[in-house]
Amino acid sequence: xxxxxFSAAAMALAMLIDAVIGxxxxxxxxxxxxxxxxxxxxxxxxxxxxxxxxxPARRARAGMLAALAVIVLASLPALVAALVLPHDLAGxxxxxxxxxxxxxxxxxxxxxxxxxxxxxxxDLDGARAAVAMIVGRDPALLDTPGVTRAAIESLAENTSxxxxxxxxxxxxxxxxxIVAYKxxxxxxxxxxxxxxxxxxxxxxxxxLDDAVNWPAARLTGLLFALVSKRPLRxxxxxxxxxxxxxxxxxxxxxxxxxxxxxxxLSGPRSYGSGIRDEPWLNGAAxxxxxxxxxxxxxxxxxxxxxxxxxxxxxxxxxxxA
Numbered sequence: 019x020x021x022x023x024f025s026a027a028a029m030a031l032a033m034l035i036d037a038v039i040g041x042x043x044x045x046x047x048x049x050x051x052x053x054x055x056x057x058x059x060x061x062x063x064x065x066x067x068x069x070x071x072x073x074p075a076r077r078a079r080a081g082m083l084a085a086l087a088v089i090v091l092a093s094l095p096a097l098v099a100a101l102v103l104p105h106d107l108a109g110x111x112x113x114x115x116x117x118x119x120x121x122x123x124x125x126x127x128x129x130x131x132x133x134x135x136x137x138x139x140x141d142l143d144g145a146r147a148a149v150a151m152i153v154g155r156d157p158a159l160l161d162t163p164g165v166t167r168a169a170i171e172s173l174a175e176n177t178s179x180x181x182x183x184x185x186x187x188x189x190x191x192x193x194x195x196i197v198a199y200k201x202x203x204x205x206x207x208x209x210x211x212x213x214x215x216x217x218x219x220x221x222x223x224x225x226l227d228d229a230v231n232w233p234a235a236r237l238t239g240l241l242f243a244l245v246s247k248r249p250l251r252x253x254x255x256x257x258x259x260x261x262x263x264x265x266x267x268x269x270x271x272x273x274x275x276x277x278x279x280x281x282x283l284s285g286p287r288s289y290g291s292g293i294r295d296e297p298w299l300n301g302a303a304x305x306x307x308x309x310x311x312x313x314x315x316x317x318x319x320x321x322x323x324x325x326x327x328x329x330x331x332x333x334x335x336x337x338x339a
Contacts, residue, residue, distance in 0.1 A: 019105055020339070021192060022189060023336030023337050024110065024113075025188060025189050025191075026189055026329045026332040027110055027329075027330075027333035027337075029196070030330050031110065031111070032117035032118045032121055034326065035114060035115070037322070039124070040128065052119050053120075053204055056088065056092050057208060059088055059091060063088065064209055067080040068216070078218045078219065081216075081218065081221060084219075085222050088205060089202060093197050093198040095197075096194045096198075099112075100192050113192070117196050120200045121181055121184055121196075122176070126176055127319070129151060130169055133169040134308070135148075137162065137311060138309075138312070142162060145162075145165045146158065149172075153168045153169075162307065163305035166306040166307060166310060167281075167306050169314075170283060170310065170311055170314045171268075173318055174268075174271040174275040175265075175268040175272060177271060177321065178235045178237075178239075178267065179203055179234075181322070182241070182325065183231050184196045185329070186234045189332070202223070203227060205220075205226075206220075209223050210223045210224030232266070232267060235267035239256045241325060242274040242275055242321055243274045243277070243278060244324070245317065245320040246317055248278055248280065252277035253274070253277070255273050255299065256270060256273040256274040259301075260273040260274075262299075263296075263297070263299065264284075272284060272299055276300035277300055279306065279310050279313055282301050282303045283299045284298055284299045285297070
């Protein structure tokens with residue numbers, strides 16, 4: 019079997035494992051999670067290398083070197099494992115088990131369901147508490163459409179960042195690819211912020227994250243559109259509105275989701291620092307309601323099934339070639 023065929027089979031199996039059992043709480047309590055391990059290294063680099071008294075250029079260089087060191091440190095064991103493991107059934111299973119914690123299929127669904135359940139029961143306070151776990155905006159200022167919109171946007175964006183992108187790089191580059199991607203994504207989430215401390219130190223990490231997420235964001239939007247009940251409308255909204263989003267990547271899956279569900283997303287939002295006036299995606303559509311979040315989860319499940327079928331098809335075709 020070719021390298022990509024082997025990787026496709028391993029990523030499909032890892033995706034299945036995660037969808038069935040997620041990352042169990044007992045396992046997390048015992049050993050933590052690979053992302054927390056990477057995060058601990060990033061925190062150490064931030065404390066030691068990001069010195070407030072240094073000029074911006076020096077902080078930017080330190081941030082670039084820190085990011086590269088984290089990526090290499092995380093990827094090197096994966097590269098060794100990939101070189102050592104045989105391309106047989108045993109190697110496939112071990113590769114899938116090593117990739118499994120880097121895919122968020124189950125946790126994504128669980129976190130958004132935690133918002134949808136109280137919303138459906140008209141428990142706005144419960145929904146606000148749940149949505150605060152997955153978005154950065156102030157939940158106390160969100161009404162039902164605001165909570166629903168925040169949850170749908172998180173579902174759309176994080177499907178790309180947490181599932182499609184790691185699988186994409188795992189497919190192309192095997193175990194080192196998925197590990198390197200996760201290191202880059204974790205770097206961006208921790209130091210890729212536009213604030214006084216991280217604007218310079220995290221600039222390289224943020225730019226790199228934008229680059230590696232570019233293909234997956236567009237693939238995710240296309241996937242949402244193709245499995246939706248309104249594929250042509252979803253594609254049209256994505257093509258028209260995605261480029262207006264504040265992020266070079268998040269607008270693609272979010273715009274496709276907005277068109278697929280027939281609701282408007284993005285728009286003005288409140289953070290701790292104040293109100294941000296963002297453009298709407300599918301702005302002529304109505305605000306989302308609780309039922310639309312359930313529909314978004316159904317769309318997500320169909321997209322995941324389609325993605326799994328695609329990986330299995332690639333593995334099968336290359337095995338037969």
